[in-house]
Amino acid sequence: MKALLESLIRGLGNGSVYALLALGFVIVYKATRVISFAQPSFMIGGAVAVSYLAEVTGFYLAMVLAALLVAAVALGIERVAIRPMVGRPVFVVAIITLGIDVVVRVVVNGFIGLDVRQVGDPWGLSLVEIGGLAVQQRWLAMLAAAALLVGLLFAFFRYTRYGLAMRAAALDQETALAQGVSVGTVFALSWAFAGGLAAIAGTFVGTGQGVDQLTWIIALKALPAIIVGGLDSLGGAVAGGLIVGVVESLVQSYQSDLAPWLGQNFAIVTPYVVMLLVLLVRPYGLFGTREVERV
Numbered sequence: 001m002k003a004l005l006e007s008l009i010r011g012l013g014n015g016s017v018y019a020l021l022a023l024g025f026v027i028v029y030k031a032t033r034v035i036s037f038a039q040p041s042f043m044i045g046g047a048v049a050v051s052y053l054a055e056v057t058g059f060y061l062a063m064v065l066a067a068l069l070v071a072a073v074a075l076g077i078e079r080v081a082i083r084p085m086v087g088r089p090v091f092v093v094a095i096i097t098l099g100i101d102v103v104v105r106v107v108v109n110g111f112i113g114l115d116v117r118q119v120g121d122p123w124g125l126s127l128v129e130i131g132g133l134a135v136q137q138r139w140l141a142m143l144a145a146a147a148l149l150v151g152l153l154f155a156f157f158r159y160t161r162y163g164l165a166m167r168a169a170a171l172d173q174e175t176a177l178a179q180g181v182s183v184g185t186v187f188a189l190s191w192a193f194a195g196g197l198a199a200i201a202g203t204f205v206g207t208g209q210g211v212d213q214l215t216w217i218i219a220l221k222a223l224p225a226i227i228v229g230g231l232d233s234l235g236g237a238v239a240g241g242l243i244v245g246v247v248e249s250l251v252q253s254y255q256s257d258l259a260p261w262l263g264q265n266f267a268i269v270t271p272y273v274v275m276l277l278v279l280l281v282r283p284y285g286l287f288g289t290r291e292v293e294r295v
């Protein structure tokens with residue numbers, strides 16, 4: 001039972017990171033109807049920014065500044081590369097976000113170098129004992145940070161003027177325009193939020209183990225999370241991230257004993273297996289909106 005609980009906590013910690021990344025995907029999709037594949041580059045960019053800023057400002061302030069910096073970069077990219085493509089086919093814009101991801105990662109890799117770059121976090125792989133359970137401090141930090149950010153984000157969407165504008169534009173852009181909502185501002189804010197959330201997620205990914213030029217691959221686990229939760233559901237993004245994290249952790253802990261014939265690294269593909277199983281049962285995800293087309 002102890003090993004099971006420790007595995008669950010580890011899964012929730014890692015799942016919190018996937019949830020933050022998934023929220024960025026969903027926010028951009030709800031605003032623009034385009035899946036932004038630039039999230040991996042924003043994630044790794046945030047981690048690298050923290051690794052440099054922490055030497056001057058300390059870790060916590062560096063994480064905030066890095067999130068703001070990456071959010072500003074994402075906003076600028078939306079203005080320069082995405083805004084002129086409004087009205088073009090969704091597929092074309094999605095391909096452009098792939099190009100953005102590659103360009104940003106090439107630039108960031110120049111700051112990483114060939115070795116692993118340490119983020120300089122205050123937790124590392126240190127363990128604390130809670131009720132007899134050995135838990136890494138960074139897992140608890142991931143959970144706490146994700147809970148705080150998700151709470152603030154949902155409060156923003158519910159109670160602020162710009163949050164209501166973003167919700168209105170997500171429901172119907174033409175109606176929102178008719179009511180005086182600046183859809184362009186909504187697009188820019190969605191990219192800024194996605195960039196900031198990815199930067200914070202990247203910081204936690206790098207805690208304890210650092211980042212290298214292949215760390216960005218972790219961000220791809222957010223794709224199964226948004227499919228599992230529902231592509232247009234913010235709550236589904238959080239739930240999907242946690243589900244993927246927990247299942248991945250459980251498989252990592254028990255698969256070698258229960259099903260060794262699956263190989264040593266089956267946990268890596270677990271998120272995609274979960275995604276396929278959910279798609280077979282609920283094609284729109286656990287919390288996604290079912291679309292009905294009449295012909």
